[in-house]
Amino acid sequence: MGRSARRRKEFQLMTSLPHARRRPVRVRRVDDCQTLAELFEHCLPAFGGAFLRRIYGILDRAIGLGCPLTLAVAGPVTVSGQHQTWLIPLLETGWVAYLSTTDAVCYHDGHRSLTGHRDHPVFEVPIFGDDAALRQERTIRVTDMAFDEEVLLDQDRFLTAMLQRPEFQRRMTGTELRYRLGAYYAAEERKQGVPEGLLAACHRLAIPVFVGAPGDGSVFLNSMKLWAMREAGLIGEYGFDLDLHGEVFEACAYHYWGLFDHPAHALGTWILGGGVPKNFNLQPEPALGQVLGLEGVRGYQFDVQIVTAPVTDGSLSSCPPAEAVTWGKVDAASYQQTTESMQADYSVVMPFLVKALLDRRAAYAARAAEMGEEALFAEDPRARGYLRPRAGYRLFEKREELRRRLLEAVRNNRAWLLETLQYPLARGAA
Numbered sequence: 001m002g003r004s005a006r007r008r009k010e011f012q013l014m015t016s017l018p019h020a021r022r023r024p025v026r027v028r029r030v031d032d033c034q035t036l037a038e039l040f041e042h043c044l045p046a047f048g049g050a051f052l053r054r055i056y057g058i059l060d061r062a063i064g065l066g067c068p069l070t071l072a073v074a075g076p077v078t079v080s081g082q083h084q085t086w087l088i089p090l091l092e093t094g095w096v097a098y099l100s101t102t103d104a105v106c107y108h109d110g111h112r113s114l115t116g117h118r119d120h121p122v123f124e125v126p127i128f129g130d131d132a133a134l135r136q137e138r139t140i141r142v143t144d145m146a147f148d149e150e151v152l153l154d155q156d157r158f159l160t161a162m163l164q165r166p167e168f169q170r171r172m173t174g175t176e177l178r179y180r181l182g183a184y185y186a187a188e189e190r191k192q193g194v195p196e197g198l199l200a201a202c203h204r205l206a207i208p209v210f211v212g213a214p215g216d217g218s219v220f221l222n223s224m225k226l227w228a229m230r231e232a233g234l235i236g237e238y239g240f241d242l243d244l245h246g247e248v249f250e251a252c253a254y255h256y257w258g259l260f261d262h263p264a265h266a267l268g269t270w271i272l273g274g275g276v277p278k279n280f281n282l283q284p285e286p287a288l289g290q291v292l293g294l295e296g297v298r299g300y301q302f303d304v305q306i307v308t309a310p311v312t313d314g315s316l317s318s319c320p321p322a323e324a325v326t327w328g329k330v331d332a333a334s335y336q337q338t339t340e341s342m343q344a345d346y347s348v349v350m351p352f353l354v355k356a357l358l359d360r361r362a363a364y365a366a367r368a369a370e371m372g373e374e375a376l377f378a379e380d381p382r383a384r385g386y387l388r389p390r391a392g393y394r395l396f397e398k399r400e401e402l403r404r405r406l407l408e409a410v411r412n413n414r415a416w417l418l419e420t421l422q423y424p425l426a427r428g429a430a
Contacts (some may be wrong), residue, residue: 035363036356051342055304056353058340062268062302063357064382068097068258068393069302072281074273074317075347076142077101079108079122082347083198086354091201093361094392097267098208098254100281103217106178106209107155109197111147113188114154122147152218158188159222169239173247178202178209179396181219206394210251212280214242246403248287253402254395255284256409259298261402266331268302272346274309274317282329289328293416294409299330303339306346361386 028042037056044053062069071090077083090096111121125134125146134141138149162168162184168177182203189200202209214220223240230238258267271278282300289297300321309318321339324330330339342349364383368376377384395402410417 035359036352037360037363040353040356048342048344051340052344052349052353054340055306055342056356058302058304058338059268059270059353059357060360060382061338063095064385065264065266066385066388067264067266067268067302068262069095070098070100070254070267070269070281070300071096072100072269072271072273072277073105074102074275074277076104076108076145078105078198079111079142079147080145080347081122082350083109083201084195086351087198088196088201089358090354091205091207091392092390093358094388094390096207097258097393097395098210098251099202100210100212100277102275102277103211103214103219106181106199106211107159107218109199110155110158110181110185110188111151112194112197113185113192114151114158115188115192117151117154118192118194121151156218156222156225159219160226163223163226163240164238169237171241171243173243173250174211174214175208175247175250175396175399177219177242178211179206182209205392206396207392208250208254208396208399210247210280212276212283214244216276248283249406250399250403251280252284252287252292253399253406256288256294256297256406257395257398257402259296261405266298266301269300269304271303271305271307272350274305274307274315278305278307279316282324282327285329286327292410293413293420299324299328299332301331301334301338303330303335305341306344306349307341308343308345310343311341 025045026042027045028038030039030043033039033043037060040053040056044050073087077087091099111117114121122145124144125139125141127144131141134146139146140149140152162181167180178199179202182199182201185197186200186203189196196204199209201207211217220242223242226235226238226240229235255267259265269281271281285297285299288294303321303324305321307317309315311318311320320341321330321335325332325335364376364380364386368383368387371379373383373387
């Protein structure tokens with residue numbers, strides 16, 4: 001066989017592989033698109049736009065398959081009002097199983113419901129303004145969002161008053177703390193006549209809210225204040241305590257539910273920003289498979305992330321789903337078709353992504369009203385995933401049952417687990 005013939009054969013073999021098949025570039029004029037969904041599918045052919053198109057396509061596929069999604073959000077989404085523009089509408093679809101975020105997101109969520117601050121306590125300021133002047137005015141800035149220092153002081157008073165209530169005087173997981181906090185926020189929002197916040201929405205939908213670093217935020221700082229006052233003899237008993245073991249185990253129980261109990265037998269994750277929320281969201285698989293040694297545990301089948309960190313900085317925030325495959329956190333069998341990472345500011349693209357997905361859901365709902373759900377599902381099976389009940393999974397209400405199921409699996413793995421308790425430690429450690 002001559003050199004040219006060998007090259008032709010090698011090229012034919014290479015281009016026949018699934019990851020190397022040629023995909024024709026077909027586009028559509030933007031003024032021929034009727035919805036954002038069509039624009040995402042047909043008007044983002046290349047470069048950064050193609051990353052966004054692929055992320056939309058993966059989410060469309062995961063939602064259409066009825067796959068429960070977990071959501072990791074880092075960044076000040078509540079102080080900036082983003083929770084009310086795109087995050088709560090996304091949670092109200094019923095697609096999201098649970099949320100991983102920061103303590104700060106939960107803390108700032110309460111500002112708009114505070115007595116005396118209901119009239120727009122958060123306002124815009126220049127990013128490159130005079131911060132010394134803002135400090136003199138007792139104005140606190142978060143990028144281009146700002147509020148008076150008194151807002152924080154009142155938020156602290158609210159939290160310490162709440163944490164002294166009888167129902168908090170015991171050990172509980174952070175998910176229960178934030179579920180109860182959501183109920184208190186909801187009551188304040190109704191009293192003040194202001195729009196619903198993030199934790200109130202999660203309480204209404206029974207969506208668990210995880211915070212992987214609870215000590216790094218002001219909700220817990222206010223608990224520390226009460227603890228310190230008790231230790232100093234300034235107040236009587238203060239019994240609140242966070243059950244971190246129980247919280248991590250609860251996240252594992254939800255992952256186990258998604259893999260073995262939910263009809264999809266798979267999970268997807270949507271990561272916005274990086275840091276601890278991302279890491280906590282990815283930890284259940286190694287906790288279940290590597291640490292607890294349970295068989296059949298897989299990582300996320302779908303994984304999309306939007307993060308500003310460049311992949312070369314070596315941080316967890318920047319590592320792409322392919323790297324998570326090596327840890328078992330993402331499914332190795334499908335990651336080349338079902339994962340994507342885009343370097344971007346998620347605040348720029350999320351309103352458009354969510355709106356496009358909601359437009360698709362609305363289109364399916366209109367078709368279902370016209371022809372009936374079962375006929376629509378037979379015609380287009382993806383409609384079933386899009387039109388899953390808006391009430392959602394309400395996993396917080398099922399957490400005790402799911403924790404018991406996972407504990408039974410741990411109990412049944414007794415022999416393997418007992419073998420892991422021994423290691424030849426060096427002598428002399430104090």
